[in-house]
Amino acid sequence: MKITINGIDFAIKLKASYKIGAIVLSKRGYSDAWQAKMAPFDLALVWGELLKIDLYKKIKWSQEARWYHWRYNEDFPKNNIFIAQYSSNNHIIPATKNILNGLKNIKRGDTLELLGYLVDIDGKKNGDCFWWYSSMTTNDTGDGSCEVFYVSRIRLKGKVYQ
Helix, strand or coil: CEEEECCEEEEEEEEEEEEEEEEEEEEEECCCHHHHHHCCEEEEEECHHHCHHHHHHHEEEEEECCEEEEEECCCCCCCHHHHHHCEEEEEEEECCHHHHHHHHHCCCCCEEEEEEEEEEEEEEECCEEEEEECCCCCCCCCCCCCEEEEEEEEEECCEEEC
């Protein structure tokens, strides 16, 4: 798939279909730079074992500059690898304007389901190269560990956005 944003020609490569049911830890909107035109929101999500007995509520979560962070007290029963396995920061690329509208309605604490594709993005303009590559695993941390997620459907509060 090819698109042009701010005069930059991009190729979006679909790497894998992706579906996740999760709780929203936080949502962050962006408006600057080419990434914001493509992915105006990041969602930090939690699922699976971190939801059991509300473990995720014992962690302090934050989100800034396309990253999400966590902190926990020394008595927390799990480690960073465990937390990374059941949480993620997702750069959300809406497939349609209706999905963008759905994204605007998402709030912290919402339970949702997202369906779409993990993608790699490559772009060029005047000899400059731009790229954004999705992680393909849920147990990585640091630079490159976020999911770049082309979302084709959102299920939220009994509504479906496509």
